[in-house]
Amino acid sequence: MLFWAFPKLLPEHLCGMNDLSMINLIPKSTYSIQDHLKRKAVFLFFLMHLVSFAAIGQQQVQTLRGRVLDQQSKNGIADVSVSIAGTALGSITDNSGAFSIFNIPLGRITVQVSHIGYEPGQLQNIVMEAGKETLITIEMMERLDVTQDSVLVLAKKEKLTSRQMATVSAAEFNAEDTRRFAGSRNDIARMASNFAGVNSVNDGRNDIIIRGNSPLGLLWRLEGVDIPNPNHFGSLGATGGPVGMLNNNVIGQSAFYTGAFPAQFGNATAGVFDLNLRKGNNHKKEFTAQVGFNGLELGAEGPFSKKSKASYLIYYRYSIPGLISSLGLDVGTGAAIPAYQDISLKIDLPTKKAGQFSLFGMGGSSNIDFKGDLKDTSNFYNDPYSNLYNSSKMGVIGLKHTYFFNSSTSSIFTVAATGSQVITRQDSLDTDRIPHKNYREDGREWRYVASLVINKKFSAKDRLMAGVTADQLHYNYSDSIRDWQHGFIPFLQERNQTVLLRAYLQWQHRFNTKLTLNSGLYTQYLALNKKSSVDPRLGLRYAIRNNSALTLAYGGHSQIQSLMTYFHETLVNGGYIQTNKDLGFTKSHHLVAGWEHSRNNWKYKLEGYGQFLNNVPVERHASDWSALNIGAGYGAGLEDSLVNKGSGYNYGLELTAEKPFSKGYYVLGTLSLYDSKYKGSNDVQHNTVFNGSYLLNLLGGKEWRLNDMHTIAVDFKGVFAGGKRYTPIDVDASREAGSAIYEEARSFELKTKAYYRMDLKLSYRMNNKKFMQEFFVDFQNITNRKNVFSQWYDSRSEKIRTQHQLGFWPNFNYRIQF
Numbered sequence: 001m002l003f004w005a006f007p008k009l010l011p012e013h014l015c016g017m018n019d020l021s022m023i024n025l026i027p028k029s030t031y032s033i034q035d036h037l038k039r040k041a042v043f044l045f046f047l048m049h050l051v052s053f054a055a056i057g058q059q060q061v062q063t064l065r066g067r068v069l070d071q072q073s074k075n076g077i078a079d080v081s082v083s084i085a086g087t088a089l090g091s092i093t094d095n096s097g098a099f100s101i102f103n104i105p106l107g108r109i110t111v112q113v114s115h116i117g118y119e120p121g122q123l124q125n126i127v128m129e130a131g132k133e134t135l136i137t138i139e140m141m142e143r144l145d146v147t148q149d150s151v152l153v154l155a156k157k158e159k160l161t162s163r164q165m166a167t168v169s170a171a172e173f174n175a176e177d178t179r180r181f182a183g184s185r186n187d188i189a190r191m192a193s194n195f196a197g198v199n200s201v202n203d204g205r206n207d208i209i210i211r212g213n214s215p216l217g218l219l220w221r222l223e224g225v226d227i228p229n230p231n232h233f234g235s236l237g238a239t240g241g242p243v244g245m246l247n248n249n250v251i252g253q254s255a256f257y258t259g260a261f262p263a264q265f266g267n268a269t270a271g272v273f274d275l276n277l278r279k280g281n282n283h284k285k286e287f288t289a290q291v292g293f294n295g296l297e298l299g300a301e302g303p304f305s306k307k308s309k310a311s312y313l314i315y316y317r318y319s320i321p322g323l324i325s326s327l328g329l330d331v332g333t334g335a336a337i338p339a340y341q342d343i344s345l346k347i348d349l350p351t352k353k354a355g356q357f358s359l360f361g362m363g364g365s366s367n368i369d370f371k372g373d374l375k376d377t378s379n380f381y382n383d384p385y386s387n388l389y390n391s392s393k394m395g396v397i398g399l400k401h402t403y404f405f406n407s408s409t410s411s412i413f414t415v416a417a418t419g420s421q422v423i424t425r426q427d428s429l430d431t432d433r434i435p436h437k438n439y440r441e442d443g444r445e446w447r448y449v450a451s452l453v454i455n456k457k458f459s460a461k462d463r464l465m466a467g468v469t470a471d472q473l474h475y476n477y478s479d480s481i482r483d484w485q486h487g488f489i490p491f492l493q494e495r496n497q498t499v500l501l502r503a504y505l506q507w508q509h510r511f512n513t514k515l516t517l518n519s520g521l522y523t524q525y526l527a528l529n530k531k532s533s534v535d536p537r538l539g540l541r542y543a544i545r546n547n548s549a550l551t552l553a554y555g556g557h558s559q560i561q562s563l564m565t566y567f568h569e570t571l572v573n574g575g576y577i578q579t580n581k582d583l584g585f586t587k588s589h590h591l592v593a594g595w596e597h598s599r600n601n602w603k604y605k606l607e608g609y610g611q612f613l614n615n616v617p618v619e620r621h622a623s624d625w626s627a628l629n630i631g632a633g634y635g636a637g638l639e640d641s642l643v644n645k646g647s648g649y650n651y652g653l654e655l656t657a658e659k660p661f662s663k664g665y666y667v668l669g670t671l672s673l674y675d676s677k678y679k680g681s682n683d684v685q686h687n688t689v690f691n692g693s694y695l696l697n698l699l700g701g702k703e704w705r706l707n708d709m710h711t712i713a714v715d716f717k718g719v720f721a722g723g724k725r726y727t728p729i730d731v732d733a734s735r736e737a738g739s740a741i742y743e744e745a746r747s748f749e750l751k752t753k754a755y756y757r758m759d760l761k762l763s764y765r766m767n768n769k770k771f772m773q774e775f776f777v778d779f780q781n782i783t784n785r786k787n788v789f790s791q792w793y794d795s796r797s798e799k800i801r802t803q804h805q806l807g808f809w810p811n812f813n814y815r816i817q818f
Contacts, residue, residue, distance in 0.1 A: 061103040062128045066136040068097045073457040085110035125661045130767035131817040142460040165518040167539025167553040168592040169259040178248040182717040183759035187244040196654035196670040201755040203806040207240030207632045210271040212650040212676025215239045216631035217270025228420040232340040232366035236443045237562030245364040247315045250344045252278030260555035260590045263504040263520025263537045269557045269588035277346040280313030292813030295319045314345040340366035355403030363395030372429045389425040408457040419446030444476040463508045471500040494567040498528040514543040533558035551594040558585040570640040579641040587615040605656040616646030622682040624747040629689040648678035668699040687748040692722030715761040723752035740793035752788035771818035778811040
């Protein structure tokens with residue numbers, strides 16, 4: 001909701017900057033030391049490698065702990081045989097499903113599980129490291145019948161955890177996955193951009209564009225609670241930002257959905273991040289320290305006492321530029337020092353009879369000040385004609401209680417509070433460089449949440465989930481701007497509260513070992529304007545062979561507008577009225593058909609989809625504006641006099657070929673071909689701003705284990721994607737008007753040159769007796785490709801300027817755990 005979100009209200013040169021003034025906040029701080037890094041990074045990498053060979057050690061071992069759960073009931077399974085492939089090591093689970101296996105050699109292992117009443121399987125690529133015990137959770141599916149076919153199908157699985165009741169377009173990941181790929185910067189959202197159908201061609205932000213949808217259609221969920229934008233320097237209503245706030249070191253098994261998702265997820269039209277925090281080790285105290293361009297991090301976990309089964313997990317991070325600035329040193333960005341800090345935590349408190357309690361939370365703050373500088377108009381951060389001061393905060397705290405009434409019925413009751421705040425001041429500079437107040441924002445949103453989920457396993461064939469959630473939404477907006485005709489005016493002034501009620505019912509039926517049905521119903525009600533919706537979900541999966549399957553799923557989805565949108569004020573007859581308050585939900589109908597196949601350690605997936613969106617907010621008068629084109633910058637868009645008469649569609653084809661990590665290497669390739677169109681209130685069809693048309697990702701990595709102590713690895717990533725869409729500027733009309741005039745009849749007709757980028761990461765890991773050290777250098781955009789970011793009209797020079805994205809940039813990270 002920053003100033004560049006209001007092109008109708010601000011001077012053109014400010015609007016033209018779009019989100020450039022804050023893009024790549026952290027990368028910019030590296031420019032002054034970039035040459036130094038180029039000379040030193042590789043030298044440091046190999047120096048650490050050579051020095052470490054001086055250490056002489058013996059074979060080292062580590063402990064594996066975990067639980068084996070029934071995938072449908074989530075209850076622990078007793079008497080499961082858990083073994084390490086290729087060794088004689090193993091264990092049998094106790095009555096709670098817990099197990100421990102000791103003296104496992106360090107490296108990557110495969111865990112095998114078997115039980116007479118459950119389908120067997122294996123969990124591959126588990127990393128055993130010095131300094132930290134490995135904790136895992138395995139879920140097993142109860143057998144419908146004991147046949148050779150059922151054993152063969154599931155013995156090929158790499159991951160035995162459940163994607164809930166998803167039929168299509170779902171991927172699972174954990175902390176190890178977020179660290180693996182080149183160019184990901186230890187960022188969960190950037191890691192997800194490697195999946196099919198996900199486009200993120202902005203080097204400075206991690207906005208997730210799924211199948212041509214606006215990033216605003218994405219839902220972030222943590223421990224079952226919907227959360228606000230979990231990114232530093234983010235804005236109210238947005239879903240992305242320059243730096244992720246959630247520390248990847250605390251991530252447990254999580255999932256990412258890109259369409260036709262299950263009924264338990266609602267109030268989203270594009271996709272879902274379903275994040276979980278891992279539990280701390282309840283047997284041993286462990287510590288982690290990490291430093292890189294994301295910041296300086298410290299983490300601790302362990303039991304509260306030797307006799308207690310309760311555990312804690314806490315990680316804190318402080319930005320490197322802010323730390324250097326606090327010492328009085330120059331980081332190369334002058335007065336503009338990006339500063340941020342965040343914390344993530346989880347406390348688990350199991351009881352003997354009252355179930356398990358979990359306290360979880362995360363939060364962070366960030367701020368930066370930009371001063372206009374005429375001497376450096378090409379600077380990514382400084383608008384030469386204004387000063388900008390921005391700060392933001394976000395936080396989540398929750399308490400979850402899990403209780404089993406019996407072995408097949410359980411409940412999860414959660415209470416939580418979430419909140420976010422953005423404060424912005426923008427002053428325009430006159431010819432004498434004297435600042436004048438131009439824009440003020442103080443936006444706050446917070447909510448109190450209570451939810452109850454009941455899970456019932458009737459048999460190996462049938463499972464039912466039902467949930468209800470009540471959200472009390474609070475908001476306090478105070479935005480004002482200088483209008484050259486009417487003076488300094490408020491345009492968003494509102495403080496109140498409302499209620500959002502949600503409920504869902506989800507049923508899974510396994511007809512036999514080949515055919516599975518996932519069905520559900522989701523509904524929500526917004527008390528603010530008494531709008532409601534009912535959305536059906538349906539999915540079918542049919543195994544045509546032991547290693548192949550066909551899938552088909554439909555999802556109806558509804559989403560409320562960003563809260564601030566409802567309260568935008570319009571000047572009518574000398575007074576201000578809220579013309580958007582009666583807006584209904586944006587609707588989506590998503591149909592996905594797929595084919596999956598696995599062979600010789602390779603997995604292939606082909607999905608085709610079609611999505612129709614209706615009830616989309618557009619302007620009351622005829623125009624090309626649509627809410628489908630906002631959400632990828634520092635503002636959610638605040639247009640007045642909106643009505644639910646817009647529409648749009650997305651369709652495409654996605655291919656994934658993957659060799660999961662085995663035999664020392666992995667390969668991942670994704671190809672997405674798609675089309676994304678919309679209609680505004682003028683009923684004219686245009687490309688959406690997110691219609692890149694195609695996207696190709698090629699990733700791979702090789703790991704060499706030199707001996708028990710030393711491991712080196714090389715990871716590669718290449719991206720080739722369609723350029724950014726933009727609307728051409730009428731230069732002559734702009735010169736006459738003194739501000740940018742766009743050719744609206746050609747909205748998003750043009751594209752910049754194709755986006756191309758290659759990243760290369762070199763890693764080194766050393767396992768000592770009681771600690772592990774890991775160092776990597778991630779050379780991003782190694783060809784120094786100058787991808788176009790945007791074009792904007794500079795009214796003072798009367799020229800169209802082109803802004804390029806990040807060039808070559810070496811990122812580094814050092815981590816130690818003990």
